[in-house]
Amino acid sequence: MTTERRRLVLFDIDGTILSCGGVPASALGDAMRAVAGAAGPIETFDMSGKTDMQIVRELLVLDGAPAPRIEAQLPEVMERYRRLLEERLRPEHVRAKPGILALVEALHADPAVTLGLLTGNMEPCARIKLAPLGINERFAFGAYGSDNADRYCLAEVAVRRALEHTGRAFSGDDVIVLGDSIHDVLCGRSIGVRAVAVATGRTSREALASAGPDALLDDCGDLRATLAALLG
Ligand SMILES: [Mg+2]
Numbered sequence: 001m002t003t004e005r006r007r008l009v010l011f012d013i014d015g016t017i018l019s020c021g022g023v024p025a026s027a028l029g030d031a032m033r034a035v036a037g038a039a040g041p042i043e044t045f046d047m048s049g050k051t052d053m054q055i056v057r058e059l060l061v062l063d064g065a066p067a068p069r070i071e072a073q074l075p076e077v078m079e080r081y082r083r084l085l086e087e088r089l090r091p092e093h094v095r096a097k098p099g100i101l102a103l104v105e106a107l108h109a110d111p112a113v114t115l116g117l118l119t120g121n122m123e124p125c126a127r128i129k130l131a132p133l134g135i136n137e138r139f140a141f142g143a144y145g146s147d148n149a150d151r152y153c154l155a156e157v158a159v160r161r162a163l164e165h166t167g168r169a170f171s172g173d174d175v176i177v178l179g180d181s182i183h184d185v186l187c188g189r190s191i192g193v194r195a196v197a198v199a200t201g202r203t204s205r206e207a208l209a210s211a212g213p214d215a216l217l218d219d220c221g222d223l224r225a226t227l228a229a230l231l232g
Contacts, residue, residue, distance in 0.1 A: 007231055008162050008170040009107055010118035010155070011139070012179030013126055015048065015201020017100050020129055023093045027084035032056060035077045036070075038063045048202050049183025051120035051145030051154075052078065078146075082124050091132035097200040099220035101133065106223060108138050113231075114166055117142025118158045118177055118187070120151055141165050151183055155191045176230050185211040196229050 011017055014024075025042060032039040040059030047055050056077050060070045107113045115138055119126050123144040130136045141164070143157035155177065163169050177188035180201030185208065188195030197213035198220060199205040208216055215229035 006112055008114045008175045010116045010158050010177045012184050013119040013121055015180035019095050021093050023089050027088055028081050031077050031080035031084055035080055036073045049181030051149050051151050052122050053145055053149035085125055086128050094132040096133050102223050103220045103226055104135055104138050114162055115139055116158050116162055118154055120145040122146035151187050152190050155187050182211040185213045
C-alpha cells in the first residue's frame with residue numbers, strides 16, 4: 001500500500017475521528033458548576049483544538065474567577081468531568097466521522113505506519129470517547145491534554161511516546177498530524193511535521209486553508225485520496 005518509508009500518523013479525536021453530540025460539553029459544564037459554581041460562556045465557547053484544562057481555565061477566566069482559585073479547583077473539575085463523561089456517554093452518542101474507521105483499519109494494516117493520538121482530551125476521556133467505536137487498541141499511545149494544557153507542547157510528547165513504543169525516532173515529513181482545527185495544523189507546523197486538515201469539525205474549510213495545511217480534505221470518505229494526502 002505504501003512504500004517502505006516509516007511514518008507516524010497522529011490523530012486528533014473530536015471533530016476528526018468522531019463527535020459525541022453535546023454530551024462532553026454538558027458534562028464539563030456541570031462539573032464546572034458543581035466545583036467552581038460557574039461555567040462561563042460555555043454554550044458559545046469555541047473548544048476546537050483546545051485542551052480540556054485550557055478550556056476550563058479560559059471559561060473561568062471569562063467568568064471573572066481569580067487565577068489562584070482556578071488552579072486550586074482545576075483538578076477536582078477535571079476529575080468530576082471524567083466521571084460525568086463516563087456515566088453519561090452512551091454508544092449511540094458517539095458518531096464516527098465519514099471514512100474514519102476504514103482509514104484507521106487501513107493504516108493499522110500498513111506495516112510502514114505507526115498510529116498515535118494527539119488530542120486535547122485528558123487520556124481517560126480520550127479512551128472513554130473512543131471505546132464505543134472499538135478502536136482504542138488501534139492507538140497504543142498518544143499525547144493528551146493531561147500531559148500538558150498547552151496543545152503546542154503535545155506534538156513533541158507524541159513523537160517521544162512513538163520513540164518509546166517503537167524504538168524509532170520519527171521526524172519531519174515522516175510525522176503526519178491529522179486534525180479538524182487550525183490549532184492541529186499549527187501544532188504540527190510548530191515542530192516542522194506534516195499537517196493534514198479535515199473539515200469535519202466546527203472549523204470551516206476556508207479557515208483551515210488559511211492555516212496553510214499540507215493537504216486539506218472535506219472528509220476522509222475517499223480512502224484512496226485520504227491515504228494519498230496523509231502519506232504522499
Ligand atoms: Mg478536534
